[in-house]
Amino acid sequence: MQTYLLALNPTDSVISGFLPAAGRLGLSVTLLTDQPEVYGPPGALGPDVEVAACDVRDHRAVITHISRHGQPAAVFTNSDHLQTQGALAAEFFGLPGKDWRAALRTKDKALMRRHLAAAGAEPVRSVEILPGQSPAACVEAGGVVYPCVVKPRDGVASEDVVRAEDPAELLRLCAEIRARRPDAALVVEEFLPGELYTLETLGDGRRLHVLGGFHTRLSPPPHFIEQRLTYVPGHPAPVREQILEQLALLGVGFGSCHTEFVVHEGRARIIEVNYRAIGDHGDLLLAELLDIPLFDHILATHLGEALPESLGARTGRAARIDSPCADRAGVLTSAPGAVDRADGDVRLTYRPMRPTGERHPLHRTNRDYLGILRTVGPDQDSVDRAADAFLAAQRWEITP
Incomplete structure (x- = not known):
């Protein structure tokens, strides 16, 4: 089955998540991108993955390219920037997909605020x-x-x-x-006061699964860099229902969605809605933590398959993600390499995000991440001890 995946620059979600899932599902993938050169030579992503140049920010160019090759089985993207284009292309070919209106509402932050207020949600x-x-x-x-x-x-x-x-x-x-x-x-x-959380959902347009969420630790003001995500298996029911009601008002309910919100004095208010899977290894962590084929499920919804009544998610474990950040501009001269380690019942996975020897400015965003540590274990105390010990033992040196 021929599937089209819209992408910009390479991401771990695509390379380590969705492309392997497509292989397991027996899909032939054409990756449409405006940056084909950064994906390596032909065949670099596997024998069933073709990389083709396309102005993916223009839905008309996407539809025209796909139409030259016959009816596709699915059109999919996990890019923040391409959800509306992907949804319009899927609708053009009569395929399952997100409502392009919902994709646009969630991408455009001003439109999201106006729509929620007009629909009766508490205005911001x-x-x-x-x-x-x-x-x-x-x-x-x-x-x-x-x-x-x-x-x-x-x-x-x-x-x-x-x-x-x-x-x-x-x-x-x-x-x-x-x-x-x-x-x-x-x-x-x-500015909306309160603790920052996320809600991770997966739907097929009829059934919506809540995969839990994260409690987010941010950098000090005035910037908002996510430094740590601690898994929350279940938000309090009133909080969860408030966010789900707001997502329903936006028309969200197909495929994956990553929603950021704050809770203050019992009120849950959306900060932003990212109508795709959580990034920065959060999706890879969820697949490992819950022990479910998360990426397979997401692709299957775009093939028109119904999600099972139960995903069979493993429960009772804890997890967190840590993202060491550069604190200055300069050249990264020393840093740890990739690590896969078992510390008793705790599993640690560290991946560098910046190679040594390169000079970078200070962005004050997640582009300052030097690496990402995923830690999964039987309880939060053991996860925290293992993650803290690992981070304390590492050195990242930046030369101005």
Whole structure:
């Protein structure tokens, strides 16, 4: 069965998750990308994977390319940037997929806020600043409250997401982001207090499975770098139901979804919805922790298969993800290599995210990650001890 996978740059989710799953399902994959050269020479991804050049940000180019090769079995993407394009292509060919309207609502942060408010959810004060508009005029007209958060409307990975304490700081931050992204629309919204969590879901359009979620530890303000994710097998029922109700209002319920939210005084309020699997090894951790063929299930929904009533997920274990970050610009001169280790009943998997010898600026996003450590064990105490001991024994040296 011929399946098309839309992608930009290579990710661990695609290389280590979805492509092996496609092989297990007997699928022939054409990976459509605007960066074919970064995927290596022909055959580098396996005998059943072809890499083809395509302007994947344009749904018309995607549909035209696929139409030259006959009716596909599925069109799929795990990219934040390509969900609407993938959904439109799947709909064009009459294939199972996400509602393109829901994909657009979740990608466009201003549209998400407007839609949730219009549907009756508790509103979040927000202002959209389009390219060419005056941030000062928009902020004044929108009645921004402080502290607030400014972010690109279509951004990902906490890039250029910054907290502002007062009007002067906000206008300065808008100017700095505009200098880097002159064509980007911005969103300024009230800062939502509370503990940050995620909810991970998997659906087939009829049945929705909740896979648990994570409690997120962030870097100190004003930036929002995710430094640690601790697995939460089940959020309190009132919290879970509040988030599921908001996802239903957005039209989310097909394939995988990674939702970030805060809980404050019993209220659960969405920060953002990423209508794809959690990244930065979170999906790989879930597959290992729950002992389920997660990537196979996600692809199967796009082939039109119903999810089982029970996924048979293993329970009673704990896990966390740690992401050591660069704290300065420079050359990474010393760092640990890949590690796969069993420490009693605890399994540790470390993967470098940056090669030694390369110079990098300081991004203040997950592009500053030096590596990712996944730790799975029988209980949280043993997981925490093993992860803390591993991290304490490592050295990452950056030369300015």
